[in-house]
Amino acid sequence: MLSLQLGISRVILPSVRNVSRLVSDRPQQIWLKYSCISSLLPVRVSPCTKYFSVSSFRCQENQEQKPKPSSTKKKSDRKRRTVIEDEHQSSSSPQWEVVAYSTAEEYDLMKLMQGLQQQGLYHPSSMSEDIHDVLHVSARYQVDREPREIYFFREGSVVFWNVSELERKNVLLFLKIYEDESYDKDIVAEGNEKMVYAYTEVFNKTRLMNGRILLNDEGSTDLEKYTFSNALALSVKLATWEASLEKYVDSIEFVVEDLKEVGRIQLSRSDVLKKQGELFSLRHLINLSSDLLDTPDFYWDRENLETLYHKTCNHLNISKRTKVMNEKLNHCVELVELLSRQLTDAHHTRLEWMIIALITVEVGFEVVHLFHP
Numbered sequence: 001m002l003s004l005q006l007g008i009s010r011v012i013l014p015s016v017r018n019v020s021r022l023v024s025d026r027p028q029q030i031w032l033k034y035s036c037i038s039s040l041l042p043v044r045v046s047p048c049t050k051y052f053s054v055s056s057f058r059c060q061e062n063q064e065q066k067p068k069p070s071s072t073k074k075k076s077d078r079k080r081r082t083v084i085e086d087e088h089q090s091s092s093s094p095q096w097e098v099v100a101y102s103t104a105e106e107y108d109l110m111k112l113m114q115g116l117q118q119q120g121l122y123h124p125s126s127m128s129e130d131i132h133d134v135l136h137v138s139a140r141y142q143v144d145r146e147p148r149e150i151y152f153f154r155e156g157s158v159v160f161w162n163v164s165e166l167e168r169k170n171v172l173l174f175l176k177i178y179e180d181e182s183y184d185k186d187i188v189a190e191g192n193e194k195m196v197y198a199y200t201e202v203f204n205k206t207r208l209m210n211g212r213i214l215l216n217d218e219g220s221t222d223l224e225k226y227t228f229s230n231a232l233a234l235s236v237k238l239a240t241w242e243a244s245l246e247k248y249v250d251s252i253e254f255v256v257e258d259l260k261e262v263g264r265i266q267l268s269r270s271d272v273l274k275k276q277g278e279l280f281s282l283r284h285l286i287n288l289s290s291d292l293l294d295t296p297d298f299y300w301d302r303e304n305l306e307t308l309y310h311k312t313c314n315h316l317n318i319s320k321r322t323k324v325m326n327e328k329l330n331h332c333v334e335l336v337e338l339l340s341r342q343l344t345d346a347h348h349t350r351l352e353w354m355i356i357a358l359i360t361v362e363v364g365f366e367v368v369h370l371f372h373p
Contacts, residue, residue, distance in 0.1 A: 095198040096146055096162040098213065100232035102240045103172060103188050104156040104179035109135045112152060112178040119174070122150065130298060131226065139163075151226065155290070156180075157233035161197070161225060183240055191239030193232050193316065208311045227305045231312035234291060238321055241286055245328055248278060252332070255339065265342055272339050279336055283329050292322045 113135055116122045122137040133154035138147055149161040150171065158175065160168050176182065197213035206216045206224045213228055215221045252275060258266055267275075286292060299306035313319065 094146075095196050095212075098159065098161055098195045098197055098228065098232065099163070099168060100157060100159040100193045100229070100236045101168075101172065101188055102157045102191055102233070102236040103175060103183055105181035105183075106156050106179075107135075107152055107154055107158075107175070108178045108180065109133070109152060109154055112175070115174070115178065125149070125222070127226070128223065128298075134226070136222070136226070149225065151229040151233070153230075153233045155233070155237060156183075157237050159229040159232050161229075187240055187243045191236050191243055193235050193239070195228075195232070197228075206308065208308065208315060211315060223302075223305060224308060227299075227308045228312055230296070231309055231316060231318070234313070235316040235318055237290065238286075238292060238318060238325070241282060242321065242325060244282060245325060245332075248275075248282070249328070249332065251275075252335065256335070265339055265346075267339065267343075269340075269343050272336065272343055276336050276340065279329065279332055283326075283333075286322065286325060286329070292318065 113124060116124070116137055121140060123140055125136045125138050127134060127136050135152040136149065137152070138149050142148075146162050148163050148167070150163065151159040151161075153159075156179070158171070160171070163171070172188075195211065195213055197215060199217045200214040201217050202214075206221060207214050208228075215224060255265065255267065258264060295306065295309070299309055
């Protein structure tokens with residue numbers, strides 16, 4: 001048996017040496033020739049390879065196992081990213097609309113509440129004691145788990161939470177009999193505001209993020225909804241005033257053209273006085289009768305709600321729009337004052353010529369009496 005093993009070793013060992021010499025002399029040719037086999041084996045032939053052994057297999061296995069810690073690290077990073085993405089998706093998956101309109105100068109809230117109670121589709125909801133001039137109602141019949149709510153503001157604005165378009169149209173038609181100085185339909189349609197709201201569990205805090213309202217999923221959100229509604233109502237009211245100012249500018253545009261081309265004013269003094277009245281009335285509404293230049297008293301002792309209110313107003317560009325509108329008003333005031341001065345000067349000139357004519361007539365009579373006593 002021993003002699004048989006020695007004979008086999010004498011035959012195999014020279015062939016192994018020859019193969020190793022061949023590999024060391026021409027490694028590249030062998031690699032190209034047997035590349036189809038090399039892809040199936042865990043052995044890679046390179047010019048530095050001098051021999052084959054089990055250790056080369058082990059070394060290759062160790063090299064393949066080294067990247068495992070980094071791969072696990074990548075997996076953990078990917079998991080963290082997915083968690084963040086899932087949080088954003090969870091906050092945005094179920095979402096509803098908030099739509100605001102301004103339809104009139106003022107609502108009669110007492111009669112409106114009585115009319116809604118007689119209608120039987122909405123019931124009034126309780127509000128804080130220091131909230132005035134607002135009527136908050138909720139729908140009696142639920143369509144889904146999210147309630148349908150409406151905020152009516154005395155200054156002629158209404159904000160719908162999760163109310164369909166058909167239902168909104170019906171409510172706006174119902175409002176007509178409780179409106180004072182209703183606006184034109186085109187102005188109402190162009191001046192509406194839309195936002196999207198959803199519920200979130202992240203940070204457990206109501207906030208405004210990227211133009212979306214994220215409400216706290218726990219507890220009551222009535223005050224937060226009122227805060228957002230207040231800012232939206234102010235924005236749509238400002239939009240109607242902007243439309244009114246644009247309409248006013250269009251109505252006096254021909255005057256500028258007449259002054260440039262003809263050099264005359266084709267308006268009477270009463271027309272100019274009416275234009276002045278319209279302008280100062282609009283200026284009074286913007287700067288004195290609204291909260292465009294100041295924060296409502298309700299938010300003075302509620303810092304979190306005041307922050308939400310200011311963020312929503314900044315998102316809706318209320319302060320910037322108010323500033324632009326006041327600049328336009330100042331320009332219109334200058335133009336109307338110019339018209340008024342021109343008409344006043346023309347009136348004074350006409351009076352002077354009438355006086356001169358009367359004096360001339362009187363002098364003529366005196367001359368006649370002088371020569372014909």
